[in-house]
Amino acid sequence: MTPPKTYTLRYRATRGEVWRWYLRAWKRRLWMIHALAAVFLSFMIASDAQGAVSLHAFLNVFAWMLPVVIAIFALVPQALYKPQVRTLDVDAQGWSTRIGRKEGSRPWSQIASVQAWEDNVIIAGRNGNAMIVPARAFDSAAMRKCFLDDATRWHRGTTTPSGSAS
Structure with a gap:
């Protein structure tokens, strides 16, 4: 895939x-x-x-x-803390998010790190804030790994596609 x-x-x-x-x-x-x-x-x-x-x-x-x-x-x-459902869009340019009427976005240049933590993916900003993307946000562990690989690659500034996930 x-x-x-x-x-x-x-x-x-x-x-x-x-x-x-x-x-x-x-x-x-x-x-x-x-x-x-x-x-x-x-x-x-x-x-x-x-x-x-x-x-x-x-x-x-x-x-x-x-x-x-x-x-x-x-x-x-x-x-x-915002308990409402968050919609997070992540692509080669960075991320954008919506919770209710609040919106925000960051380019990869403003991101300090992308990392796995427990079963979550953490997107940490240079300003000290972090976005916790829990494992339950993904359809499968394979999708989580693919997301983590792509986000890490995008953060590093490379654009070649990651390997396939099943």
């Missing part, structure tokens, strides 16, 4: 999928951003009128600031 030039997928993401992906991203790199944000805010809050900061004051503020920063950052993807 020759892969289509455009994939059109319809699916709903779950909060659990969003949470698991966020936790994975946090373990890999986001923890560092959260720690830096907490350090910055702790210095701002703990400094006196002259800008001096005692270690004791900084540590006291940091002790509560870090969990607050982590919680706020972790809640953002959950607050932005």
